[in-house]
Amino acid sequence: MATNRQRTAVFPGAFDPITNGHLDLIRRGRVLFDKLIVAVGRNPEKTELFSAAERVEMIRSLIAGMDNVSVQAYEGLTFDFVSSVGANVILRGIRDSVDLRGELQTANTNLLVGEVETVFLLTRDQHALTSSSLIRQIAELGGCDEERLGRLVPPIVVKKLQEKFAR
Numbered sequence: 001m002a003t004n005r006q007r008t009a010v011f012p013g014a015f016d017p018i019t020n021g022h023l024d025l026i027r028r029g030r031v032l033f034d035k036l037i038v039a040v041g042r043n044p045e046k047t048e049l050f051s052a053a054e055r056v057e058m059i060r061s062l063i064a065g066m067d068n069v070s071v072q073a074y075e076g077l078t079f080d081f082v083s084s085v086g087a088n089v090i091l092r093g094i095r096d097s098v099d100l101r102g103e104l105q106t107a108n109t110n111l112l113v114g115e116v117e118t119v120f121l122l123t124r125d126q127h128a129l130t131s132s133s134l135i136r137q138i139a140e141l142g143g144c145d146e147e148r149l150g151r152l153v154p155p156i157v158v159k160k161l162q163e164k165f166a167r
Helices: 021-032 051-061 078-084 097-113 132-140 155-164
Strands: 007-012 037-040 069-073 089-094 117-124
Touching: 007 155, 021 037, 021 051, 021 117, 021 132, 037 155, 051 069, 051 155, 078 089, 078 097, 089 097, 097 117, 132 155
Parallel strands: 007 037, 007 089, 037 069, 089 117
Antiparallel strands: none
């Protein structure tokens, strides 16, 4: 049965800050879906470095020119946001077996409670050990320069981290 239904995915995360690994998943995900919404949420278990507005602004500048990608901040449950924007699926990245365990639990919950499917993309090797938490630690401890962080985050993020941790 042929359908003209648009395939819309939501790529949720805190993106605090966004990394090159996140951007790689966005670039790959935009090819798989007609529309990709980068959803900037809040992790209640972590203290935010950047406000939601700052994260949205950084991501908007990085996705400029990606016609089928947009970014929105949201509050609350991810599956509720997915439903509210008319999306069909959640896109998530898997870095390692530790990620897989947690992501499977979340995906199953989103399916059972929110009736939303999850699609996983494996992270490329060069991004497998990168996390936003690690980036924040490096920056906070004085490693906030282009040479050190430039392999892990885009230049705009290095600049924003330098502004946050100006000594």
